[in-house]
Amino acid sequence: MAASGCRGVRSILWKYGSCGKNFCVSRSKTVPQLPVRQICVSSSLWKKNLAAAGPQKFTQEFIDKQVEEFEVGKRHLANMMGEDPETFTQEDIDRSIAYLFPSGLFEKRARPVMKHPDEIFPKQTAIQWDAEGRPFHFLFYTGRQSYYSLLHDVYEKILAIERHQDKMRNKGLFTSETKQILLTGSRWLLKEEIEEYLVENISDHDYVRLIQLMEKLLSMPYCSLEEEFILKFRKQLEAQSSKHEIPALQYDPQGVAFSVADGRRKTAKASITLRDSGSGNITINGRNYLHCFPLLQDREQLMFPLHFAGALRLAISRALLSFVSEGEVERIRQAGLLTADPRIRERKKPGQEGARKKFTWKKR
Amino acid sequence: MAAGVLSGVRQVLRGPRLVSAVLSCHGQTFSSAAAPDTGETVRDKILNFPITQPDYFHLSELFTIKDLFEARVHLGHKKGCRHRLMEPYLFGSRLDVDIIDLEQTAEHLQQALNFTAHVAYRGGIILFVSRRRQFGHLIETTARECGEYAHTRYWKGGLLTNAPIQYSPGVRLPDLVIFFSTLNNVFQQHVGIRDAAKMNIPTVGIVDSNCNPSLIPYPVPGNDDTPVAMEMYCRLFKMTINRAKDKRRQMELLRGISASV
Numbered sequence: 001m002a003a004s005g006c007r008g009v010r011s012i013l014w015k016y017g018s019c020g021k022n023f024c025v026s027r028s029k030t031v032p033q034l035p036v037r038q039i040c041v042s043s044s045l046w047k048k049n050l051a052a053a054g055p056q057k058f059t060q061e062f063i064d065k066q067v068e069e070f071e072v073g074k075r076h077l078a079n080m081m082g083e084d085p086e087t088f089t090q091e092d093i094d095r096s097i098a099y100l101f102p103s104g105l106f107e108k109r110a111r112p113v114m115k116h117p118d119e120i121f122p123k124q125t126a127i128q129w130d131a132e133g134r135p136f137h138f139l140f141y142t143g144r145q146s147y148y149s150l151l152h153d154v155y156e157k158i159l160a161i162e163r164h165q166d167k168m169r170n171k172g173l174f175t176s177e178t179k180q181i182l183l184t185g186s187r188w189l190l191k192e193e194i195e196e197y198l199v200e201n202i203s204d205h206d207y208v209r210l211i212q213l214m215e216k217l218l219s220m221p222y223c224s225l226e227e228e229f230i231l232k233f234r235k236q237l238e239a240q241s242s243k244h245e246i247p248a249l250q251y252d253p254q255g256v257a258f259s260v261a262d263g264r265r266k267t268a269k270a271s272i273t274l275r276d277s278g279s280g281n282i283t284i285n286g287r288n289y290l291h292c293f294p295l296l297q298d299r300e301q302l303m304f305p306l307h308f309a310g311a312l313r314l315a316i317s318r319a320l321l322s323f324v325s326e327g328e329v330e331r332i333r334q335a336g337l338l339t340a341d342p343r344i345r346e347r348k349k350p351g352q353e354g355a356r357k358k359f360t361w362k363k364r
Numbered sequence: 365m366a367a368g369v370l371s372g373v374r375q376v377l378r379g380p381r382l383v384s385a386v387l388s389c390h391g392q393t394f395s396s397a398a399a400p401d402t403g404e405t406v407r408d409k410i411l412n413f414p415i416t417q418p419d420y421f422h423l424s425e426l427f428t429i430k431d432l433f434e435a436r437v438h439l440g441h442k443k444g445c446r447h448r449l450m451e452p453y454l455f456g457s458r459l460d461v462d463i464i465d466l467e468q469t470a471e472h473l474q475q476a477l478n479f480t481a482h483v484a485y486r487g488g489i490i491l492f493v494s495r496r497r498q499f500g501h502l503i504e505t506t507a508r509e510c511g512e513y514a515h516t517r518y519w520k521g522g523l524l525t526n527a528p529i530q531y532s533p534g535v536r537l538p539d540l541v542i543f544f545s546t547l548n549n550v551f552q553q554h555v556g557i558r559d560a561a562k563m564n565i566p567t568v569g570i571v572d573s574n575c576n577p578s579l580i581p582y583p584v585p586g587n588d589d590t591p592v593a594m595e596m597y598c599r600l601f602k603m604t605i606n607r608a609k610d611k612r613r614q615m616e617l618l619r620g621i622s623a624s625v
Binding site for chain 2: 127128129132133134135138139140141142143148152155156159
């Protein structure tokens, strides 16, 4: 090939003392055996193009050597600390390093650390071709083999299902009422999760295209044949209401059921006992609630102006869970009574009047 | 370094006109130090003997002009879409539809298949390219079954011309690119044709009556729109490549036996 021939010819020029200039020498037999004098060379040829080099790559041998050294060092460390080298875990290593090299630095990543090389050196994709240079994957030359091979597989499954449908039609057994895949309570994997799965970067457009293909697969009547393949790309959403722990019902000596619950809002804490007596009396800190909240005329649920009241509301709702049925629990959750309000008081900043209020602005 | 370059060149077929470049490189001061031993001559025989035969792989028995006709390979586009440079390959036109000359197609297809077979025999990398979404899956499946490579997706800029950056340093480029359709989705010539020509990679292309055959060393005038025609081309190329690879394995086994004896 012409380029390889040129490279070979350049090697002669190296032998005769020229450096790095791209010559286009004709391949005739009468090439003189004289040193070729360089006319001028730009220093840009010698400087390493750092931007084009990309992230630093480590060879597999280098990483293997580091792993060996890590294992040996781990045993030395265990001996130093007087512990058994066989059962020396990563937590023990961290503890020993923190003891031997105490560091007062604030930045955690700047402190001395001893971890397995797989966690320190960035993951690199292995070489993707064999000894002769032939790539392993048939879509290697597209540049994005995992993503395109996924599209290829999904399309293959769509075609297989269509063939199955045609077979069923031919036999006269085609029905639309086939077993459908349960999709409620799950969502498609997000773009980041797909990128993690494929170990490749994809764009938004690609992600949308993939989801469209999966939806097309789902729209076919016999899609239950590929159920487990589809479920690999769906993530189960956790049911929200099951997360609430319902306080257990306790019984006092008179046989009256009661439950205890806590609530917090800003800096107020409320701890309440809800009894099943049915009298409707509300006592706060020993006093009647009318003394605490004289301004309110409406139901207790609208205790918004007072943050103290927000803690009470949360605690009351939680205590109520143990007395009501499952459906009511869901309704209470949907009314928003079980969500703890995470807002706290924002600190005052120097140079300002308060958290957000600024001093009067003067133009001059 | 130079010796390594030369052996690399020898391993990969770059087309008959570049064999002379290999020989002239030999004439330079640096030649590979190893004297040819029996292993080298056997290997050279395996590699050089098929080139001396006109139809070593008997590819003329794979298709006839009647097969091409029944696969509707002769149907071109309308007269208005005709490309000026395709006129030599056209038989004529009927009811405004261009008809491609199947005798010329058969010759060109024979040459193209022969070339593909020789490349596959010598262990070259073959890349199937097409931008027709209708046949992308078929072509990818064909490539996978032959053990070769396919690219039927959006062609990123420097895939061939900027390969060390696009893939990794030390990547090996394809030795033959086969275009099942030379146009992309906006009826412009596929970028791969120009890039392969820039990188001295030989190309086989199925050119329809609205395509430009100029940069393609082995054009095959024929229909690229009908599913029957595309399936036939895929089948033919797959059979050629499999045949060539089987032949190579056979030769290695035979020579391996004779060399060890």
